[in-house]
Amino acid sequence: MLDVAAVPQSLSGLTMGTTWSAKLILPAGTVPETLGAGIQRQLDLVVRQMSTWSDDSDLSRFNQAQANTWHEIPVEFFRVLDCALTVAQATGGAYDPSVGPLVNLWGFGPDARGQQTPAAQELAVAQSRCGWQRIRLDRVRCRVWQAGGIYLDFSSIAKGFAVDLAVDYLRAAGIPSYLVEVGGELRGYGVKPDQQPWWVGIEQPLSVQGGAATTADAVHSVVALHGLALATSGDYRRYFEHAGKYYSHTIDPRSAAPIAHPLAAVTVLHPECMVADVWATALMVLGPEEGMRCAQERGLAALFLARDGSGFSESMTPALRAMLT
Structure with a gap:
């Protein structure tokens, strides 16, 4: 049963080139600003690890690494990549987290040359760098193998994972009801004071x-x-x-x-x-x-x-x- 003293609260901010928001039902005495800062920390972690737009992210460092090398990655990064590879296998490569070279070539990534239709030879070269089958995971040491030229792009999964991290934080903070949104992706739990979901x-x-x-x-x-x-x-x-x-x-x-x-x-x-x-x-x-x-x-x-x-x-x-x- 929701605490009758629970207080509705809305928080928002910026992340990943878009916005985030959270609608919360807070127990009496909870400080909203503390929760807002906590949510922002979770989102900043995702950017720090998985942004292709930052040269300092863990993902960018992996993308720029030498061929035939193993790289230890944070557990969150590993979790997202593992999920992405599972879907890649399930779809026969229709989904592929190594599609980054093609995304850039078509003008939708950080290394884009402008939005234009590429030449056939350029497409062939970019496509040769893709291939989820070339990615190897070491689950014991939390490592990933850079086979050479692999360029991971998590733009189709990172926002969803960021929502999940924010939700994990709110759960740990004891928040009984919330609706979290990052760039249009949402996750909710609990009911509002009117007992509606x-x-x-x-x-x-x-x-x-x-x-x-x-x-x-x-x-x-x-x-x-x-x-x-x-x-x-x-x-x-x-x-x-x-x-x-x-x-x-x-x-x-x-x-x-x-x-x-x-x-x-x-x-x-x-x-x-x-x-x-x-x-x-x-x-x-x-x-x-x-x-x-x-x-x-x-x-x-x-x-x-x-x-x-x-x-x-x-x-x-x-x-x-x-x-x-």
């Missing part, structure tokens, strides 16, 4: 222009995040236009090019935000048919929004449908 809307693109979906300010469905996380991957979040064609920031490592299918967005619900985050991207790469089959086989709660003329059509997995009934 944290209801959130699944975003939907507003329209389609030239084959690409535009901004996602519309609410599609509302779900209760009580012990659940929600993450969305969509082609409307980042893209560029060239010669009348739209190019999504989501790269298919198998084709070395941005995705080119009708899917506009995929939303996944899961107890862990890291898992929801990575699978939203993986299913987005797989596309409407293959992605739906993959999600059903693994019992994932997922919503697929596909372009349908001037609007969108939806399909959801049985696991998600069961949550909404």
